[in-house]
Amino acid sequence: MDAAARHRHGDTAPDHELTTLLALAGMSHKALAKRINELAELRGVSRRYTHTSVANWCRRGMAPRAPAPALIADALSERLARRVTVGETGLAGPGDLPGPAGDGPSFPRTTSVALTEAAEFWSPVKRRDVLSAAPFSAGAFSTPFLRWLIEPADPAGGARSGGGPRVGEGDVRELRQAAEDVRHWDSRYGGGSWRSTPMPALLYERAAPLLRGTYGEDVGRQLFAAVSQLARLAGWIAFDAGDDRAAQRHFVRALRLARAAGDRPLGAYVLTTMAMQSLLRGHPDEAVDMAQGAHEQAGGREAAAVRGFAKLIEARAHARLGDERAACRSLARAEELCAHDRQGQDAPEWIDFFNRARIVTDAVEVFRDLGRPRAALGWDRLAALPANRYTRCHGMRLAVVSSAHLQRGALDEALAAGRQSVAVLRTVRSARAAEHLRTLGSHLGQWRNVPQARSLLAELRPAS
Incomplete structure (x- = not known):
């Protein structure tokens, strides 16, 4: 009898489905409780389940309240190396029916939700579930583009007192160096090379725990920017390897983290990369819009290189549309901004190719x-x-x-x-x-x- 039936009839029959899955996974009650608590913390939720809690679910048919059923399914998915649904666990209550799937990744309005969703997405199980055989979708960029355009930088709010490690500038430097190493390797050997492909694992195993850590305002902003760079690279590598939908989702995480960092030039760079993907996947009109938005919102003289790169991608999009005049105009503007950049401040290292x-x-x-x-x-x-x-x-x-x-x-x-x-x-x-x-x-x-x-x-x- 499933959880919905038990809820309807008020029964407390044993949950044989959950018991069977635990046996298949070779997972003890204590191990499941521990993993659920860890996954709950990733979502910013405090849970203190024990082996007794799991025993009550299995033997007495007691159904935990949300989000525990989804967390149980995720924990079992990790152990079994396949997607386990809430329905399979016998814990799907009357209100647990899935809603319609969205066209793409969300772009949370608040920083805290953005951090939680990013950490969850980088979980190997979540990525397998969401991205399986998914094609490129131009509409997946619509909401992120609009929300970033309206507000490209979050107000102050980078400080966090989480249950994770204390994060310092040394941790941020490590992430930046990792991004630089992978960026140069990718340029030489491509997104499908052996050293480029582990990027999602780096985000999940190293970056996500730091996002859940404790840090002040300045370090928090630096951390968000560094993780944004890594997420953009993960997207770029996935795109270069032919995994378009994974690339889209990484890019949206990167754009949201750049906004959390208050880094307008970095956000504009991410958006320009999204424009390039749209262009090369047959959507030059959308690419023009995104490149123009990136150019306008990147900032002033200090963002000359980023604005120039946006104009360069806009020129390529106009060319695909057959608009020679607009392409030449954008190309000339890219040249002007490149010259301005050489005369002004040093550009960030991640745009040194421009x-x-x-x-x-x-x-x-x-x-x-x-x-x-x-x-x-x-x-x-x-x-x-x-x-x-x-x-x-x-x-x-x-x-x-x-x-x-x-x-x-x-x-x-x-x-x-x-x-x-x-x-x-x-x-x-x-x-x-x-x-x-x-x-x-x-x-x-x-x-x-x-x-x-x-x-x-x-x-x-x-x-x-």
């Missing part, structure tokens, strides 16, 4: 997308990012250059650039890089009767 060479790299793609191959190749001669540090970007740019040569009918030059692209990207594990090679392959298809073109197409197939 320089003349990065603008040139994106401009090549802008003009390729606009169908102006001569302009694209003219830009290509101006500057280049260091290939040993930005391996993925260098390889993708070569693929774009190859496509531009094909647009003007220069097959020999296209084949040379294409072969270089394949060679560079052999060490990179990146779904985005593979997409660039597939695009090159589709452009090359009309020359499939030429032996040299067939040879390159054969190289492109396994690489893409």
Whole structure:
């Protein structure tokens, strides 16, 4: 008999479902009680369950009040390595029927709820449950974008007295360094490489406990910013590896944490990254809106690099829409802001890639997308990012250059650039890089009767 039936009839029959699941999980009453209390603390709820509590649920059919049934299901899910629903535990009461699923992650209005939801999402069980086979959804960004646009920085409220560790500036520095190490590795080897993929585990095992810790206002704001950087990186890595919905959810957590940190430039950077994902998933109109919002709300002169990057992504979105005038205007503004940044204060380390060479790299793609191959190749001669540090970007740019040569009918030059692209990207594990090679392959298809073109197409197939 399930919990709903017991509630209706006032019975206290044993909960055989829960007893069976505990046996399958090899979990004692004491172990379950301990894990429920830990999960409750993650949600900011105080619970003090004991082995006696669990015995009462199993043997006497007593049903605990919310959120305990959901926590029990989560604890069993962790142990069994599969999703266990509340219904399977026999604890689903009359009011426990699930509501309609939302289109995407929430963007809590309060900092405390934002921290709790982030820590819960980074749990391996939660991520498996939410993200299984989920595709990209442009609508998932709508509410986060709007709420950040209205209020890009929370009022003071970074202090916390939690039950976790005392957090200091040394902890924050450790998170920042971890973000920098992963960022540089990702640029060279891609989001699918072995060192990039453990990012969610780092967030769950290291960042989440610190968010639940004790810290003052200043350290709290620094902590939120550092974890926001890690969450943005987790999203970027997931996106680069082809896991779009996971990327979206990480990005939204990062945006909310940037707001909690009161860091407008960081929030604008996260939003621009979201715009880039939307653009590359076929939603250039939404990308324009987000990039413009990021530019307007990033801040003043101190945020010149971030604002310039937003304009650069806006230029790419306009190009996909075929609006050459708007693309050129945005590109010119990106160049102006890049020059202002060099004259002003040092930009944060997480935006150090935004320089003349990065603008040139994106401009090549802008003009390729606009169908102006001569302009694209003219830009290509101006500057280049260091290939040993930005391996993925260098390889993708070569693929774009190859496509531009094909647009003007220069097959020999296209084949040379294409072969270089394949060679560079052999060490990179990146779904985005593979997409660039597939695009090159589709452009090359009309020359499939030429032996040299067939040879390159054969190289492109396994690489893409």
